[in-house]
């Protein structure tokens with residue numbers, strides 16, 4: 203067995219934790235997970251995380267937005283000494299009917315890595331932190347990485363508090379009902395100062411590693427991406443009595459937008475998706491009086507992504523539609539030195555760029571030296587019950603994360 207293989211105890215701990223989480227938030231009818239922020243399921247996941255940390259003697263604190271941080275070692279003494287800790291972790295929430303791996307793999311692997319380090323008798327020179335970010339997927343309030351964005355200040359407390367879920371509940375109300383304090387929301391410099399480096403392990407959301415035949419890779423950067431709302435006006439009328447040339451059918455603008463987005467993305471080497479639509483009045487026999495849809499666009503170059511949106515804007519202008527930017531994240535590069543160091547450590551692990559957003563991207567954007575480790579997903583599918591990683595690959599991920607933390611906490615150069 204190589205030094206990179208998980209020991210029997212680590213394997214057993216990994217399996218037990220994975221089994222613990224298997225039923226939490228599982229929807230029996232779809233086979234997918236519904237783990238949304240500030241719900242009963244979120245509560246259960248937080249209790250589970252706190253319990254696992256307590257069982258390891260790790261102190262858990264909650265920051266101003268509700269992200270959970272566990273520490274092995276004293277993070278504040280390390281800040282005072284000018285050598286803040288090395289943090290691993292990810293998130294436990296899911297999209298609607300998400301898979302089991304996106305998020306939890308990073309949290310469970312972090313716990314297993316701490317077990318493995320202890321088993322080896324490692325005494326960290328810098329504290330080791332484990333974070334579970336709240337509301338990464340934005341499944342409930344529509345804004346991804348809300349926990350990391352608020353804590354780093356890139357999402358203002360006022361804007362976060364006012365976000366509404368599908369039932370009209372604001373984030374502030376949801377946090378209150380959860381027993382939290384929405385007034386506390388805001389950038390948390392104390393929590394951030396403790397993070398000297400952040401490494402997020404995540405299941406790959408594509409098949410690059412599968413094609414390369416490698417179980418583990420390292421993130422290079424996150425593509426620039428954004429979200430735009432497209433409002434198409436129309437006029438409601440009877441589907442059976444209104445002549446075609448007398449209609450102002452908002453749905454035609456939607457159709458044009460979807461086709462234009464696809465075409466522009468193809469021409470410009472980007473990705474574009476229209477995945478959410480609101481139609482009014484929403485009757486089978488009524489001509490739509492308005493359609494609102496959301497365009498998600500991403501690509502390797504910011505200018506190309508902007509060009510895709512401009513192309514769509516030009517096409518829908520013919521329908522008097524309005525295109526409004528709701529969110530824009532510039533490209534995020536992970537820390538060069540840290541990334542190279544990790545790739546070298548992991549036998550020249552391949553570097554992977556990703557179009558998916560992550561808390562790691564938000565942390566990197568806030569100036570925290572950050573890196574990502576990806577675990578092979580043979581289906582390439584994510585945000586779906588088909589998301590997958592073999593147990594061997596998950597354990598290879600644990601071993602990789604263990605090696606990374608071992609390397610970093612023994613040396614303050616990171």
Ligand SMILES: [Zn+2]
Pocket residue numbers: 293304305338404560
């Ligand atoms: Zn994720």
